Amino acid sequence: MSLARSLRAVPIFMMALLSLLLGGCGYNDFQRLDEQTKAAWSEVLNQYQRRADLVPNLVATVKGEASFEQETLTRVVEARARATAIQVTPETLNDPQALQRFQEAQGSLGSALSRLLAVSESYPTLKSNQGFQDLRVQIEGTENRITVARNRYIQAVQQYNTLARSFPSNLTALALNYSIKPNLSVNNEAQLSQPPAVDFQKK
C-alpha cells in the first residue's frame, strides 16, 4: 500500500525535477525571448504596413502636380507593389533568404520614398500644399518608428542568440533544436562602406 503510494509519487517528483531542470537551463528564458522577438517583429511589420498605407495618399497628392518627375513617381508605386507582395509568415523569420528578400523590398521602397520627398523640394506648389506637407510629416514619423522598431527587433534577436550560443543554455538549444535567428542588416552594406563619390562638375 505504502509502496504503491510512493510509486504514484514518482511521476510527480519527476515532473517537479524536470521543471526545475528546465527552468535552470534556460528553457523558460528561451520561451520568453522567443516571444519577445516575435512581438518585436510584429511591431516592425506594423510600422512597415503603416508606411505602405500612407504611400497611395502621397502618390495621389503628387500626381496632382502635372510636371512632376514621372520616373520617381512610378518607382515609388512599383516599390510599394513589390514590398506589399512579399508575404511575411513567422517562418520568414527563421529563413535568412526570405528575410533578405523582404528587407530588400522594404529598403527599395524606403529609398524611392526619400528620393520622392527630396525631389518634391523643387516644386513650389507641392511645398505650399498643406495636404502634401501633412503626409510628409506622417511619412517622416513612420520612418522614425520603423528605425526604432528595427532597432528593438535587432536587440531582441541579439538577446535570443546570445542565450542560444552561451553555455549552458546552448545545450538546451541543442536538445530542443532552437537555432539562432538571422538578424536584420542594411541591404546595401557593400555600397555603404564605399566612400561617397563627390562630383561638382556639371555634366
Next chain:
Amino acid sequence: MMRSPGLACSVLRMALWAFTLASLCGLAYGQALQAIPPLSARIIDTTATLKTEQVQAIEARLRAFEVARGTQIVVLMVPTTAPEDIADFTQRVGDAWKIGRRDIGDGLLLIVAKNDRTLRIAPAKALEGAIPDLAARQVIDRTIVPRFREGDFAGGIDAGLSRLMALIAGEALPEPRGAGGTARFASDWTDALVLLLVAIPVIARRLANWFGRKLACLLTGLGAGVLTWAAGAGVILILLSVPLAVLWGLIATMAVWRVHPGRQHGSWGNPNGRSGTWSEGGFRSGGGGNFGGGGASGRW
C-alpha cells in the same frame, strides 16, 4: 651599464606611443554621442539660456500638470545633438529616462537643441493618440517656432506646453492615484512594508529618547495600527500589525543597535540632506514611458 640608456629610450618610446594612442582615442571620443544629462528636474537647461525664475515657473507648471493629470512632461534644452540628428538623440533620451507613469506610460519629451536650431516633440506610445505626429508638427510650426525666431525661448516653450497640455487633457487617461500620501501609500503593499521596516526602527528610537523604551514601542505599535487602519486594511491585519510593530520596535531599540546615537541625531536634524532636495524637486521618472519614435521635429 650599456642597457640602461636603451631601456630608458624604449620606455620613452612606449610613453610616446601611449600618448599618441591616447590622443587618437581622445579624437575618437570627440565624435562620441552626446551624454544624456541625469533626470534631475522637469525642465533641464544645460545651455543656461532660461532665467532662474522662468525655469521655476515652467517647473511649477509641469509639476501642477503631473499632480492634476498624472502625465509626466520633461523639457530638455541642450546646445547641440551632434553627431546624431535630434530624432535619434531624443530616442536615446526617451529610452534612458522612460518618463511616464509605470503602468500607463504617458510621458512627453520636448527637446530643444539651441545651436542646431532644431527641436523635437516626442510623445511616448501611450500619448501617440493624443498627440499624433501632425499635431506635434503644428505645435512646433505655429506655436513654438515663431517665438523662438524672436529669441523668446521661455515664451515658446511655455506656449508650446499649453497646446500640448490641452491635447493631453483631451485624451481619456486614467486619473492620477490619490493626491494625499496615505492613499498612494495604501495602493502599494510592498512599498508600505519596506517603509514600515525602515520607519519603525527610526521612529521607535526617536520616541525612546523622549518617553523611554517601552512606552515608545507601545506608541509605535499604536501608530502602525492606525496607519494600517488608514490604509484600509482588515481587522485581522490591524490586530497583527500592532504587536509586530511593538516587537520590531523593541528589537530596534535594543542597546546593541544604539551604538551611534550621535550620527542618528545629526542626520535627523539636517535640513540640507537628501530629503531636503527631494521635497524641493520631488521628481522621479515613473519608468513606464515607451518611446517608439513618434512625434515631430522642426527647425527655426
